[in-house]
Amino acid sequence: MDLTARAAELDAEDPLARLRAEFDLPPGTVYLDGNSLGAPPRRVADRMQRVVREQWGGRLIRSWSEGWWEAPRRVGERIAPLLGAAPGQVVVADSTSVNVFKALAGAVRLAPGRPEIVVDAATFPTDGYIATSVAELTGRVLRTADLDDLPAVLGERTAVVLANHVDYRTGRLHDMAAVTARVHAAGARVVWDLCHSVGVLPLALDALDVDLAVGCTYKFLNGGPGAPAFLYVRRDLQEAFDQPLSGWSGHREPFAMAPDYVPADGIERGRCGTPDILSLLALEAALEVWDGVDLADVRAKGLSLTDFFVACVTELLPPGTVEVLTPRDERRGHQVSLRHPGAEAVMAELIAREVIGDFRAPDVLRFGLAPLYVSHADALHAARTLADVLG
Numbered sequence: 039m040d041l042t043a044r045a046a047e048l049d050a051e052d053p054l055a056r057l058r059a060e061f062d063l064p065p066g067t068v069y070l071d072g073n074s075l076g077a078p079p080r081r082v083a084d085r086m087q088r089v090v091r092e093q094w095g096g097r098l099i100r101s102w103s104e105g106w107w108e109a110p111r112r113v114g115e116r117i118a119p120l121l122g123a124a125p126g127q128v129v130v131a132d133s134t135s136v137n138v139f140k141a142l143a144g145a146v147r148l149a150p151g152r153p154e155i156v157v158d159a160a161t162f163p164t165d166g167y168i169a170t171s172v173a174e175l176t177g178r179v180l181r182t183a184d185l186d187d188l189p190a191v192l193g194e195r196t197a198v199v200l201a202n203h204v205d206y207r208t209g210r211l212h213d214m215a216a217v218t219a220r221v222h223a224a225g226a227r228v229v230w231d232l233c234h235s236v237g238v239l240p241l242a243l244d245a246l247d248v249d250l251a252v253g254c255t256y257k258f259l260n261g262g263p264g265a266p267a268f269l270y271v272r273r274d275l276q277e278a279f280d281q282p283l284s285g286w287s288g289h290r291e292p293f294a295m296a297p298d299y300v301p302a303d304g305i306e307r308g309r310c311g312t313p314d315i316l317s318l319l320a321l322e323a324a325l326e327v328w329d330g331v332d333l334a335d336v337r338a339k340g341l342s343l344t345d346f347f348v349a350c351v352t353e354l355l356p357p358g359t360v361e362v363l364t365p366r367d368e369r370r371g372h373q374v375s376l377r378h379p380g381a382e383a384v385m386a387e388l389i390a391r392e393v394i395g396d397f398r399a400p401d402v403l404r405f406g407l408a409p410l411y412v413s414h415a416d417a418l419h420a421a422r423t424l425a426d427v428l429g
């Protein structure tokens with residue numbers, strides 16, 4: 039069957055096709071960078087108008103007691119089902135980098151006497167930078183390890199392992215159940231960075247007994263540029279979770295203005311300063327798009343889109359033109375990474391032709407295939423444009 043007919047057939051069977059209308063995308067653009075900045079759901083613009091006019095403008099400071107103060111927790115409860123988390127364990131605040139700091143330092147404090155922090159060797163850079171700083175501040179030693187080599191590294195010395203669920207460069211997905219069990223068998227804690235897996239596949243943090251997790255909301259969750267990140271702390275660890283950014287917003291009685299810090303009960307102690315309300319409420323609107331969406335459908339479509347995109351690239355490009363870095367089996371997220379020596383110039387040309395992916399130095403073309411708004415026809419168009427650019 040030809041590729042056009044195949045794309046049409048796959049799109050006709052797509053249970054998520056109706057969601058495309060929820061998003062604002064310029065006509066003629068194929069957007070394959072939702073793994074860096076998700077597209078805006080239509081409802082966000084209207085909501086922000088109302089928030090600015092009615093809440094900020096109309097109610098002024100009264101809005102803090104009319105829903106703003108509780109927003110970090112309320113929006114966390116909206117994300118919880120996407121993480122496989124029961125209520126009361128997710129708060130939305132600060133950036134992923136800041137939450138990595140809180141989670142990692144808090145995890146070290148949960149493991150007194152254990153001198154090592156282990157970080158995933160393929161980690162997104164900010165996690166590694168933050169881990170270095172946490173190690174210095176807490177007097178621990180930082181080790182880097184490939185997640186496949188954890189058994190050789192883990193032991194009584196390990197306090198915590200910081201792991202990326204999906205490798206941001208290659209798109210490889212790690213086995214959360216196996217890694218978590220391995221870390222726990224060594225008596226250590228695990229912090230998962232879910233930036234490239236939240237909104238991609240069903241997660242099961244509670245069922246897998248994950249200790250802590252963080253993740254972005256502006257990638258596959260479409261919360262908007264710089265939307266605040268989430269922090270998950272498993273309920274039974276919360277009482278002992280002592281995160282070092284002891285700002286007033288995480289205080290048990292924030293408005294008592296007491297001289298000493300007493301952390302809030304529960305997940306609220308993950309907060310630090312004044313919540314970024316406009317971004318939080320934009321995210322809250324964006325998350326409504328997920329109501330009634332089955333993550334199993336999202337996963338199935340993401341695998342189908344990535345499979346189909348690789349099939350199109352393989353068929354349309356002369357053999358050996360690009361190297362597919364993303365695993366071909368199901369151990370992958372919803373991005374396809376292709377290696378090409380001229381990747382930077384190739385991506386610039388694709389973007390000039392309204393096929394928007396991204397470039398990761400030195401030679402990687404990344405294409406994120408967000409199942410809520412990308413179709414198989416889009417994937418085919420992108421592969422044809424790539425073949426044109428390289429031809």
Ligand SMILES: *Cc1c(COP(=O)(O)O)cnc(C)c1O
Pocket residue numbers: 133134135136162164165202206231233234254267
């Ligand atoms: C995108 C991403 C981040 C970004 O962190 P920010 O603090 O939002 O800049 C962190 N970790 C991973 C794995 C990412 O993919």
